Amino acid sequence: MTAATRENTPVALEGNGVEVRMQEAGGDMTVAFIHLPEGTDMAPAFKGLKDDLCQCPHWGYLLKGRIRMRTPSGEEIYEAGQAYYWSPGHAPEALEDSDLVEYSPTAEFTEVIDHVKAQG
Numbered sequence: 001m002t003a004a005t006r007e008n009t010p011v012a013l014e015g016n017g018v019e020v021r022m023q024e025a026g027g028d029m030t031v032a033f034i035h036l037p038e039g040t041d042m043a044p045a046f047k048g049l050k051d052d053l054c055q056c057p058h059w060g061y062l063l064k065g066r067i068r069m070r071t072p073s074g075e076e077i078y079e080a081g082q083a084y085y086w087s088p089g090h091a092p093e094a095l096e097d098s099d100l101v102e103y104s105p106t107a108e109f110t111e112v113i114d115h116v117k118a119q120g
Contacts, residue, residue: 006033012113016040020113030106036067036094043070043091045116055088056108065098 009021009031017037025031036042046054051072060083067078070091077095078084086092088108 004031004033009033013117022109022113024106025103028106029103030109032100032102032104032109034098034100034102036065036092036098036100038065038094038097040094041091042093042116045119046091046112047119049112049115051089053089053091054086054112056104056112057088058084058086058102058104058109060084060086060100060102063099063101064096066095067098067100068093068095 004023004025006021009023011019012022012032013020017035018040019033019035021033022030023032042054043052046052049055053071062078062080062082062084064080066080069076069078069086070093071087071089080098
């Protein structure tokens with residue numbers, strides 16, 4: 001794969017306004033187009049994972065919105081226009097409607113998405 005768009009990337013997870021579209025990008029990495037509506041708190045969906053946090057690293061860019069990222073060492077606010085790296089051990093909360101593009105290791109990201117789907 002050399003390029004992906006939101007429109008041609010399959011939906012892997014959706015519900016309550018959350019949408020995650022994922023496609024393998026090569027080199028054991030996956031690209032994801034993510035929409036989190038304002039007020040979305042992913043922490044409850046991560047219960048049962050190690051430390052009840054997402055354990056997948058993500059490299060990405062926040063296209064729109066604001067995200068509060070909570071980690072064991074504290075929290076940080078990310079805003080539209082910022083590129084980021086989120087190491088394993090985090091839980092995001094959308095402070096505004098947010099759209100992100102992320103690259104993540106396929107195996108770890110799939111494990112997290114499968115866990116979130118199993119939560120209900």
